[in-house]
Amino acid sequence: GENVEQHPSTLSVQEGDSAVIKCTYSDSASNYFPWYKQELGKRPQLIIDIRSNVGEKKDQRIAVTLNKTAKHFSLHITETQPEDSAVYFCASSSGTYKYIFGTGTRLKVLA
Amino acid sequence: DTGVSQNPRHKITKRGQNVTFRCDPISEHNRLYWYRQTLGQGPEFLTYFQNEAQLEKSRLLSDRFSAERPKGSFSTLEIQRTEQGDSAMYLCASSLNGGGGETQYFGPGTRLLVL
Numbered sequence: 001g002e003n004v005e006q007h008p009s010t011l012s013v014q015e016g017d018s019a020v021i022k023c024t025y026s027d028s029a030s031n032y033f034p035w036y037k038q039e040l041g042k043r044p045q046l047i048i049d050i051r052s053n054v055g056e057k058k059d060q061r062i063a064v065t066l067n068k069t070a071k072h073f074s075l076h077i078t079e080t081q082p083e084d085s086a087v088y089f090c091a092s093s094s095g096t097y098k099y100i101f102g103t104g105t106r107l108k109v110l111a
Numbered sequence: 112d113t114g115v116s117q118n119p120r121h122k123i124t125k126r127g128q129n130v131t132f133r134c135d136p137i138s139e140h141n142r143l144y145w146y147r148q149t150l151g152q153g154p155e156f157l158t159y160f161q162n163e164a165q166l167e168k169s170r171l172l173s174d175r176f177s178a179e180r181p182k183g184s185f186s187t188l189e190i191q192r193t194e195q196g197d198s199a200m201y202l203c204a205s206s207l208n209g210g211g212g213e214t215q216y217f218g219p220g221t222r223l224l225v226l
Contacts, residue, residue, distance in 0.1 A: 006153075034214060043115075043202070043217040044154070089153045097142065097206070098167060099215060101153030 002027045004092050006102025013080050014110050021075045021105045023090035030092040033073045034099070035064060039086045047088075048075070080109045113137060115218035117203050123224045124193055131189045132221045136205030143186050144215060145178055147171065148200040160186060161208070193225045 003026040013019050025033075031052040036044035050057045050064045050073065057064050063076040077084055087106050091099040116135045124130050136143050141162050146154035157176070158168045162183040172178075175193075180186040190197055200222050204215040 004153075032213070036217075043219045046214055046216070049214060091153075093213075097213060098144065098156040098159055099146075099154070100156070104151070104153050 002092075002094075002100045004090060004100050004102040006090050006105060008105060009103065010106045010108070012108045012110060015080060015082060017080055019075075019077045019080055019084070019107055019109075021088055021090070021107075023073050023075075023092075023102050025071050025073070025092040025100070027092065027094055027100070028071070029094040030071075030100075032093040033064070033066060034091050034093070035075050036089045036091065037086045038089065038104075044089060077107075080107075082109050082111050085109045115203055115205050115216055117201075117218040117221050119221060120219060121222050121224075123226065125226050126193060126195060128193055129189065129191045130193060130223065131187055132201055132203075132223075134186045134188070134203030134205075134218060136184070136186070136203070137207075137216060138184075140205035140207045140216075141183070142206045142208060142213065143180055144204040144206075145186070145188050146202040146204065148202055148220070149198075154202055157188075190223075193223075195225050198223055198225045 005024045034049040037047045038044045061078045066073045087104045089104050090102040118133045144159040145157040148154040160180040175191045178188045200220045202220045203218040206213040206215045
């Protein structure tokens with residue numbers, strides 16, 4: 001069935017360093033890949049997304065890359081700050097519109 | 112606040128009771144989704160509506176679960192004869208039909224605890 005694998009499950013980085021979170025999807029029909037940030041007890045918030053006709057997208061300190069051949073996509077956060085600490089979820093979506101989420105990565109940015 | 116809203120935010124119930132949750136989407140959004148999230152996991156899709164039509168239901172949605180969106184605006188999710196395994200965060204999201212690859216905006220969720 002449809003599946004999204006996400007790694008690592010936890011990630012600790014020093015403030016100012018970069019963080020990379022990787023996801024792999026199984027459904028070759030997937031065409032939209034959003035990333036959400038979820039702070040404790042709060043709703044998931046979209047931070048960046050990418051469509052299948054684009055290989056890379058950047059928004060300030062955040063970037064996402066997509067390799068359709070390998071069915072991989074990754075989130076890159078540069079110059080990490082303590083407020084980046086949260087759980088990050090990747091997701092994939094195809095023509096059925098529902099999202100298939102990864103299992104999440106708990107990012108801790110150490111001051 | 113023009114975002115997605117959900118009520119109640121928290122619900123504690125005893126096993127066997129029925130519960131109903133409400134979701135109010137962003138006003139112009141025609142698609143509405145329900146997800147369930149357990150501790151340490153990503154949200155899992157339950158069902159979605161386009162306007163008032165329920166177009167897809169997950170196998171996770173047993174016959175004790177029913178969802179409605181009678182006028183294509185707000186939606187309700189009812190769980191009958193609750194079980195302890197139903198304890199989770201129930202998230203609602205909405206999106207605007209843009210021909211695929213739509214951003215879903217999430218509500219704050221209803222946290223259900225079944226004792």
